Amino acid sequence: MLISVIIPVYNAAKYLNEAVSSALAQPEVKEVILVDDGSKDNSMVIAANLAATDSKIVILTHHGGVNKGSAETRNVGIRAAKFEYIAFIDADDWFLPNRFALTETIFAEHPDADGVYETVINVKTEKARSFSKTVSLESTPDIHMLRKVVAPDKLLPQLIDDPIGIILLQGLCVKKTLFDKTGLFDAQFRVSEDMLMVKKMASLGKLYPGHLTQPVSVRRIHDTNISFSIFKDSDVIKYLEAEVLLCWALKNNISRTNMNAITQFNYRQYFYRHRKPFNYRPLKLRWLISILINHPSMLKYKQFWVAAPIIGKYIA
Numbered sequence: 001m002l003i004s005v006i007i008p009v010y011n012a013a014k015y016l017n018e019a020v021s022s023a024l025a026q027p028e029v030k031e032v033i034l035v036d037d038g039s040k041d042n043s044m045v046i047a048a049n050l051a052a053t054d055s056k057i058v059i060l061t062h063h064g065g066v067n068k069g070s071a072e073t074r075n076v077g078i079r080a081a082k083f084e085y086i087a088f089i090d091a092d093d094w095f096l097p098n099r100f101a102l103t104e105t106i107f108a109e110h111p112d113a114d115g116v117y118e119t120v121i122n123v124k125t126e127k128a129r130s131f132s133k134t135v136s137l138e139s140t141p142d143i144h145m146l147r148k149v150v151a152p153d154k155l156l157p158q159l160i161d162d163p164i165g166i167i168l169l170q171g172l173c174v175k176k177t178l179f180d181k182t183g184l185f186d187a188q189f190r191v192s193e194d195m196l197m198v199k200k201m202a203s204l205g206k207l208y209p210g211h212l213t214q215p216v217s218v219r220r221i222h223d224t225n226i227s228f229s230i231f232k233d234s235d236v237i238k239y240l241e242a243e244v245l246l247c248w249a250l251k252n253n254i255s256r257t258n259m260n261a262i263t264q265f266n267y268r269q270y271f272y273r274h275r276k277p278f279n280y281r282p283l284k285l286r287w288l289i290s291i292l293i294n295h296p297s298m299l300k301y302k303q304f305w306v307a308a309p310i311i312g313k314y315i316a
């Protein structure tokens with residue numbers, strides 16, 4: 001199993017050495033791709049020093065050294081990756097020993113697998129700080145994991161409908177060919193681009209569970225995490241995610257089950273955003289009309305008509 005590890009780097013001088021070292025310590029890892037996202041500290045000096053000691057380290061930057069966000073930064077790494085499997089870790093996180101031991105076994109046992117997801121543990125290294133009425137460092141869970149085993153073809157509805165946990169990129173390893181199906185990360189998202197990508201992967205790929213009780217990666221929680229430092233109204237982000245996901249799904253060969261789940265996700269987020277109960281009939285009609293007005297080209301896609309009976313159920 002030959003893996004390319006992609007690490008977006010933005011002002012991570014304090015942590016970069018630990019992240020890179022943890023990746024290089026995995027025998028399956030054959031290259032570590034560091035993609036600078038316009039760092040203003042000495043992250044790239046540290047990266048250059050690391051690269052001078054190990055030929056597995058590759059350093060890439062955006063043209064002009066600009067900041068483009070983690071989505072496009074990861075995309076640069078994906079395009080450059082040389083090996084069949086891709087894993088992600090942020091520059092302030094690290095892999096635990098034997099990170100890919102079970103991952104490799106799962107891929108061997110399931111030749112149809114596009115990816116394997118496993119548990120990530122959080123380590124809070126900074127004093128708790130609130131960013132809104134509902135979001136704070138203190139409220140961050142200790143472990144991110146799925147709390148039950150789900151068959152790949154049932155995974156997306158579970159991720160959307162049931163409180164069974166989430167899949168983080170730090171605990172995910174996928175075949176590079178999966179991005180041929182899903183497309184790359186959506187660069188318009190500065191946060192939650194990973195949540196959108198995981199839903200796309202679960203829609204079109206076969207994701208199998210590995211360790212769901214034993215962490216394979218550590219996510220460092222501190223008050224300069226990008227998801228906290230530029231925290232915005234989560235309803236707005238979820239609404240945009242639901243809109244983008246539905247538009248994407250209607251252009252791809254999504255199963256009826258997954259289209260059902262995505263349509264319901266879009267419907268719910270529309271109502272959450274407008275602060276109305278789901279049985280509010282005027283908003284039901286507005287929801288359908290908004291789809292037709294904003295995305296008229298969807299009428300030509302087969303999957304729109306697969307979704308139509310579902311839409312009709314909500315309008316009735």
